[in-house]
Amino acid sequence: MGRVVLDHVTKKFDEVVAVDDLSLEIEDREFLVLLGPSGCGKSTALRVIAGLEDPTSGTVTIGDRVVNDVEPKDRDIAMVFQSYALYPHMSVRKNIEFPLRTRHVEPADRQIAVNEAAVALGLVGLLNRKPAQLSGGQRQRVALARAIVRRPAVFLMDEPLSNLDAQLRIQTRAELIELQRNLQTTVVYVTHDQVEAMTMGHRIAIMNDGVLQQVGPPQSVYERPANLFVARFIGNPPMNTMEGRVVDREGVRAVEFEGGCLPLDPAHAAAAEASGAKSLVVGVRPEHLAFSDDGALHAVITVVESLGHERHLICRLTDGQMIIVRQGSDVPRPAEGTAVRLAADPMHLHVFDAVTERRIDPR
Amino acid sequence: MSTIDGGATLGETRSSAVVGVEEPKRPPRSRRRMREIGLAYLLLLPSLVIFGVFIFYPFLRNFYLGFYRTPPFPGLPMRYVGFDQYRDVLTSTDFLDSVKTTVLFMIMTVPAGIALGLGLAVLAHQRLKGIGVYRTIFSSTVATSVAVASVIFGTLFNPVVGLLPWLGVNPRPPILDNPQWALPAVALVTIWQTLGLTFILMSSGLQAIPDEIHEAARVDGAGAGTRFWKITIPLLSPTIFFAVVIGGIFAFQTFGQIDLLTQGGPLKKTNVLTYFVYRTLRTENNDGKAAVLAVALFTITMTLTLVQMRFLERRVHYGR
Structure with missing residues (x-):
């Protein structure tokens, strides 16, 4: 199932250590937020889970198999990017359908799955549009629909709300929480926004300079910060x-x-x-x-x-x-x-x- | 009352109304507009003059020259024949063969050139150490002139001192004298010479595609082949389209390599249109016929551009 384990994962880019000896267990169906300032290694950690970066050392386990040598497409994950990374030349329908097409799902089944995802995210009227014809919020929904259409074991989300305006961000935040609850899927969610972390995560993992600082439920992290960095980072003011x-x-x-x-x-x-x-x-x-x-x-x-x-x-x-x-x-x-x-x-x-x-x- | 009178009355009413309300500080809108248009034309005038003298006049003059048949011996007067010369030249076997040769040349150079340039660009798009060296090598032919490229390949193809005899391959007749192989050989030179430009074009096109889109496709289950055909090629289509257009136009303007390597031969098998125009003018001294050929060349290039734009634009994806 969707259990993710990082065991002493280190990722270096030449001499720069982006992720330093990270060990983290993400339970099945958990909503875990990776939180930290920009450059703290949280996105790199997510990309290591996705398989877009190879760890320099350590192992990544998804479900019950070590996936270090498994291609991203075979990890049973889906990813939502900050820029949404929609395919600009494809219609919304084609975008959502793409992960199914690459896996040679039958056209009839594809149709059903795309329609379900479109209904879940309110995209039914937009299926024939191109991404360029959509608003930021709609594009974000297409990116989500493309992620959920295949029902993967784990969703990886890299700052998916940061390109939305403030009001839409609050609304989408709540919708994401509902979506995760309905789909019962593991979510690893990267953000630098502590409000998102506090409101969305079952647990928060706070990182700084590539090092994991503290993991715990939002309230306990707020009430009992493990070190000065966490104490100063969490809480506004x-x-x-x-x-x-x-x-x-x-x-x-x-x-x-x-x-x-x-x-x-x-x-x-x-x-x-x-x-x-x-x-x-x-x-x-x-x-x-x-x-x-x-x-x-x-x-x-x-x-x-x-x-x-x-x-x-x-x-x-x-x-x-x-x-x-x-x-x-x-x-x-x-x-x-x-x-x-x-x-x-x-x-x-x-x-x-x-x-x-x-x-x-x-x- | 006629409509003209009516119009005048309306105009008067309007202007008097404006005056009646308040003293207009600025001239009425239509007058201001006229003045702006006048200024625009005044500013355009210098370039219009230059275009007129160096492009429009020679172009029209050339078209007009096509109405006159050049006498067989110098010194005799040119004879006005109207469209007869256009009809004669444009239906001649020489002309049709030349067009066929040029089209064949385009088919040989454009797709292969783009495919090669794209292939190299994809190879050089990797994030590897020292890849810059390869990028420099691949784009180096940009700094090579047609003349240099022709001399290099002329030497390589040379039946006595060339590379092929050295390798033990010595076809008879030599490649550039072989009616079957001369055109492909010149096409090869052209592909090589334009490869640098195509490579640079394709590389810049590839760099414009965000990495995240490729990563999304990887996560979505697309292998290298699917990513190339379903993501890279469609997103690169504006670049490819551009390369096809300029490649086609280049092909119809090919002259240097033909002049240096084959002079249109053997058996006129490399007599592309531009070279045909040149030969008619310089060797045959037939101004009238050359003028007709030049008009034909212009028309074909122009049509080609319009057709390519009309047909390809629909399948081209432009940006987000």
Whole structure:
């Protein structure tokens, strides 16, 4: 079935390591999102699964066979490209039919399969058009139809929504989720958009510089980022991070940094000290900061960004470091230039070793 | 009231209405338009003059020259014969044979040249180390003139010092003197000489096809052959179409290699139309007949272009 296993896969282009020792298991019928900044190796990893690139080392398994030496066409996969890669000289019908034609499916069966795919993606009225006569959203649907028509075990999607405008992207996102649910097929989905990753994936695999950083369900990745990269990459606005040391403040263990200090939960402080880390990075998400008269952080609001349903308050600590606070729009809007005190819930602090950048969990 | 009067009245009403509303700051639209048209023609005038002097006048003059029969001995006056000379020349065996030869030459050079150029372009389109060297070699004949190509092949075909005798192949009569083989031999030279250009054309066409389309086809189950016939060739059709058109026109303008290698012989088997025109003018000194042949050559080339465009355009895929 559609289980995909990458076992210590490395891909080098000359001296450049695009994918570095990637091991990843994608379950049958799972929607896995490969997330990362551009150039992190996520597309290369996808192309290795597709067979469009040969891994320098490691094995790729699809279903129950190792496919390193299997041609893309024999891997039982379908791929949707960022540019859609439709065949410009063929009609929509011919485009969708192409994977069936190459496999010598009987014309009558082809007809049925094409019609089913066209119905599923709302393309029935467009079958005789050429790709040039379609809008971006319609082309994207044709690319999807061409992928689903053969009912492959695995769909590979390389940033399929990034060429759509914002509104269409949100709509198509939901439709893709439904499609995957209906087809019950494994999907490996590459994106640099964390909103897509959070909303679509059963699990997210975050990559940076060719290295897998963390794999897990979206919410757990958000709540417990495994390292500083993930902490800063996931979340919008991003997590506030301050580098400092553990100190004793009136009997309470706290992380002290140049712009102030944040008290730690005792278990967290114990773990931080036990880890032997010389320097720590403490992180707090914008929604976990609040105004408080006895808050430990002194800050000045410099910019208020109103998004309608919420506000982002861009503040400066005493040393000038920027810190972002998320606020609902149901409270009065604070004036820019106001001096405030901020407190963070110790239960929602994230602590990382500043050198290894790894997360330190409370004991 | 006549229509003309009516028109004048309408025109007056309109212009007075414009004046009545407000003082027009700019001249009325029609006058401005006239002025722009005038300016356009003024700017076109220099090139019109050049075209007129060097192309349109000689062309018409040549057409007119075809109405006069050149006397058999120099010094006698030319005689006006109207379309008689056109009829005589265009129905002559020499002319029809020459057209046949030229068409045959085109059939020998164009498809084979394109196929070879495309084949080399596909080979050189691989992402391999050092492929640039091959690209340079394959495109090098662009920098070779027809004269150089003819001399090279003339030497190779030479029955005494050539490559063939050296290889032990020495056909009698020698290839370029053999009525059966002379035209294919000249066609071979032409294919070789135009190969660089065809290669460059086909290479640029191939590079314009996005890699992702080939990758999509690979994932979709297409093998190398299917990808070539179902993806590459259709997407390359604008380039191929262009190569066919210019190849056909080149074939009808072939002169250098014929003059240098065979002089139209043996037995007029390589007497292509351009060479026929030249011979008629320079050897026979028959201005009138040459003029008729030149008009015929022009008409054929023009028709060829129009027919090719009309017929091929439909099957040509242009961009996305």
